[in-house]
Amino acid sequence: xxxxxxxxxxxxxxxxxxxxxxxxxxxxxxxxxxxxxxxxxxxxxxxxxxxxxxxxxxxxxxxxxxxxxxxxxxxxxxxxxxxxxxxxxxxxxxxxxxxxxxxxxxxxxxxxxxxxxxxxxxxxxxxxxxxxxxxxxxxxxxxxxxxxxxxxxxxxxxxxxxxxxxxxxxxxxxxxxxxxxxxxxxxxxxxxxxxxxxxxxxxxxxxxxxxxxxxxxxxxxxxxxxxxxxxxxxxxxxxxxxxxxxxxxxxxxxxxxxxxxxxxxxxxxxxxxxxxxxxxxxxxxxxxxxxxxxxxxxxxxxxxxxxxxxxxxxxxxxxxxxxxxxxxxxxxxxxxxxxxxxxxxxxxxxxxxxxxxxxxxxxxxxxxxxxxx
DNA sequence: TTTCTAATAT
DNA sequence: GATATTAGAA
Numbered sequence: 001x002x003x004x005x006x007x008x009x010x011x012x013x014x015x016x017x018x019x020x021x022x023x024x025x026x027x028x029x030x031x032x033x034x035x036x037x038x039x040x041x042x043x044x045x046x047x048x049x050x051x052x053x054x055x056x057x058x059x060x061x062x063x064x065x066x067x068x069x070x071x072x073x074x075x076x077x078x079x080x081x082x083x084x085x086x087x088x089x090x091x092x093x094x095x096x097x098x099x100x101x102x103x104x105x106x107x108x109x110x111x112x113x114x115x116x117x118x119x120x121x122x123x124x125x126x127x128x129x130x131x132x133x134x135x136x137x138x139x140x141x142x143x144x145x146x147x148x149x150x151x152x153x154x155x156x157x158x159x160x161x162x163x164x165x166x167x168x169x170x171x172x173x174x175x176x177x178x179x180x181x182x183x184x185x186x187x188x189x190x191x192x193x194x195x196x197x198x199x200x201x202x203x204x205x206x207x208x209x210x211x212x213x214x215x216x217x218x219x220x221x222x223x224x225x226x227x228x229x230x231x232x233x234x235x236x237x238x239x240x241x242x243x244x245x246x247x248x249x250x251x252x253x254x255x256x257x258x259x260x261x262x263x264x265x266x267x268x269x270x271x272x273x274x275x276x277x278x279x280x281x282x283x284x285x286x287x288x289x290x291x292x293x294x295x296x297x298x299x300x301x302x303x304x305x306x307x308x309x310x311x312x313x314x315x316x317x318x319x320x321x322x323x324x325x326x327x328x329x330x331x332x333x334x335x336x337x338x339x340x341x342x343x344x345x346x347x348x349x350x351x352x353x354x355x356x357x358x359x360x361x362x363x364x365x366x367x368x369x370x371x372x373x
Numbered sequence: 374t375t376t377c378t379a380a381t382a383t
Numbered sequence: 384g385a386t387a388t389t390a391g392a393a
Contacts (some may be wrong), residue, residue, distance in 0.1 A: 211390070214379050239384065258384075259379050265385095 215256050224249060225260060235265050 217225070228246035232238035240258035247257070 212380060214391080217379085241384085254384095255380070259381085261384095262386075263378065 215252075217260055221247075221249065221252075222260075225257070225264075229264075235261065235268060 224247040225243065228243040229235055229238050231246055232242050238261070240254050240261050243261065244252055244254055244257045
């Protein structure tokens with residue numbers, strides 16, 4: 001195991017070389033770094049113990065290498081921003097590069113590319129950035145892992161992640177984490193020396209804090225919303241605050257609810273459901289995915305039990321506010337979704353708006369948007 | 374370029 | 384709390 005004394009120096013150098021490599025990924029290989037460092041130390045001690053003239057390797061010697069037990073220290077100034085970009089151990093170069101980049105950005109400021117560039121830069125810095133909104137379909141499940149790194153700015157606050165709110169009703173553990181944890185934490189003072197900071201400072205300079213990250217109204221979340229809504233007697237009578245309270249979603253803010261409510265009302269207004277006397281002839285059809293479906297329990301939307309009962313909202317996987325179709329087109333799998341989405345116009349049937357959701361279980365059947373179309 | 378949606382301002 | 388505006392994304 002031990003190298004011959006002859007080879008100690010080479011060995012140490014090799015180790016240092018190794019360490020340099022590892023340093024590039026301090027985050028991924030924290031232990032390796034430490035191990036190698038320790039190994040180097042050990043070798044040096046041995047070497048110095050026997051052969052006293054090993055100074056020559058001076059170069060690396062003390063440079064970045066603190067003294068003995070620096071394992072932890074190292075982590076302190078691990079330049080995260082570097083991490084993914086390039087290898088060089090020299091920080092100066094790094095800095096220069098950055099400056100250059102930024103200059104360039106300045107000069108081309110108005111270009112869209114700027115933001116892109118920055119973003120990509122940022123992405124690179126933070127490595128595992130997940131623009132959480134596009135969770136494909138099963139909205140939340142894995143969001144937990146990433147927990148709005150971005151919004152924290154500092155990027156590192158991974159400690160409290162999920163865990164806590166995990167289960168609100170026993171059924172919704174996923175969104176809870178998505179929603180719950182880092183939801184409305186302030187835009188971060190940019191104190192930390194981690195990657196994002198640089199960008200932040202550039203981006204908004206001293207302006208107002210960066211825009212809050214969009215909350216993704218996952219299906220679950222929207223279900224809760226609807227649930228609360230129905231408990232409160234409908235969108236028109238419910239207030240954001242009440243809704244929020246009923247939703248019991250950790251970290252959900254009034255503003256978010258308010259905004260969502262606004263959108264909701266807008267939609268319901270725009271695509272009023274005709275629940276006239278006449279319409280009783282046929283139950284409305286819900287748009288699910290690409291097809292219209294007739295829910296077994298028509299009008300059940302508002303009937304669910306108040307207490308964490310099952311929500312009978314019909315949701316479309318594709319995530320769209322699916323207005324109840326008065327006259328469903330020939331059921332085909334044509335891309336109606338998109339259209340409905342944007343210009344759903346169920347023939348201006350005088351908005352029978354007086355919907356008293358509470359009683360009539362107004363069929364505002366709305367489906368959740370899964371953030372990522 | 375337009376549209377949607379969430380955030381923010383009023 | 385309601386509504387209007389803004390901003391980011393698709």
